[in-house]
Amino acid sequence: MSEKNDNxxxxxxxxxxxxxKGKAYCPNCGKLVIxxxxxxxxxxxxxxxxRPSALEKGGISRKCPGCGSIITSTILDQCPICNTLLEPxxxxxxIRPTRTGFVFTKEKLEPEQAFLLKHDSWNLKEGINVFTxxxxxxxxxxxxxxxxxxxxxxxxxxxxxxxxEITIFMIIISQIPGILLGIFPLWYIKAxxxxxxxxGFPVKDKKLFLALVIGLSGAxxxxxxxxxxxxxxxxxxxxxxxxxxIQEYMDMETKAIQSAGIWIIILVAELILAxxxxxxxxxxxxxxxLREKFGAKNNNGRILxxxxxxxxxxxxxxxxxxxxxxxxxxxxxLVFVFLGILYELNGNIYNTIIASIFYDIILILVILYL
Numbered sequence: 001m002s003e004k005n006d007n008x009x010x011x012x013x014x015x016x017x018x019x020x021k022g023k024a025y026c027p028n029c030g031k032l033v034i035x036x037x038x039x040x041x042x043x044x045x046x047x048x049x050x051r052p053s054a055l056e057k058g059g060i061s062r063k064c065p066g067c068g069s070i071i072t073s074t075i076l077d078q079c080p081i082c083n084t085l086l087e088p089x090x091x092x093x094x095i096r097p098t099r100t101g102f103v104f105t106k107e108k109l110e111p112e113q114a115f116l117l118k119h120d121s122w123n124l125k126e127g128i129n130v131f132t133x134x135x136x137x138x139x140x141x142x143x144x145x146x147x148x149x150x151x152x153x154x155x156x157x158x159x160x161x162x163x164x165e166i167t168i169f170m171i172i173i174s175q176i177p178g179i180l181l182g183i184f185p186l187w188y189i190k191a192x193x194x195x196x197x198x199x200g201f202p203v204k205d206k207k208l209f210l211a212l213v214i215g216l217s218g219a220x221x222x223x224x225x226x227x228x229x230x231x232x233x234x235x236x237x238x239x240x241x242x243x244x245x246i247q248e249y250m251d252m253e254t255k256a257i258q259s260a261g262i263w264i265i266i267l268v269a270e271l272i273l274a275x276x277x278x279x280x281x282x283x284x285x286x287x288x289x290l291r292e293k294f295g296a297k298n299n300n301g302r303i304l305x306x307x308x309x310x311x312x313x314x315x316x317x318x319x320x321x322x323x324x325x326x327x328x329x330x331x332x333x334l335v336f337v338f339l340g341i342l343y344e345l346n347g348n349i350y351n352t353i354i355a356s357i358f359y360d361i362i363l364i365l366v367i368l369y370l
Contacts, residue, residue, distance in 0.1 A: 127289025215354025
């Protein structure tokens, strides 16, 4: 009888046939036989798992300066007992939500965690939405300025002699859309309490000196690209690729800048702000979004990201500066490819911002004094 108790399952519960120890299926009916373990053995073999405390789960606790209570919540801003304000929790110490489920999209399952917004990186949908909204703001302001210049400066008149001259005021006004381009991403990051590291701004100040060195070197490289592009434009111009007198247009723009006087300071300030805005949108949002999509450590993905961003920028510039933009599409593409390479050196957006700013300043100085 004791042997029967030691081996509780020695027959099939369906047909009654004997089942040898260690067998999972009945040799008579072929049905599955589950071995019943003694409760005592199950309790002794399985380790007892203690329930973690609130402090072990979160790892965050704050002591109320008023009543001395320990607050483990990451949501409360004040003590629930005495209403005393608590010290704010650093963003780096807050617990991020994790999801273990899946979402069915079209023909496959996607991890639910992939759709959560991260504080320091973009997902594809989020990044494209922010980039698109920024471009829509740029387009709206650009169209408004085009209509303003069209009606205020006489483009609607039959006499076209009043609009044949480019002034410094037209150049200054034309920089406004580029300045406003980067406002939406900054507002989005601030409103959602995300980290500015998401846009490529480094957390540590030690990287600023390295960014300054890379940026100054990059500005020299951009000037070399500009010189090379000018040779190509002159070659195309001599071949007859001239939809209108581009050389006359460039001469008028140069004269307007040279005779700007005190207004040149405003123009330089606008160019600096526009460079920052462009880099925030195209590098901080679009580049980083594609970088996350294709893989930051994948060389092919990084190259593809650089080329896509350069093509998008060149296409948008061509759209809003046609037909003049045709002569600068090669220059814009090469410049943005080079800026993408600078950014990929260490993922610091200050690299490209500093390079763009000094590049614009050098071009202004060349126009003024050469």
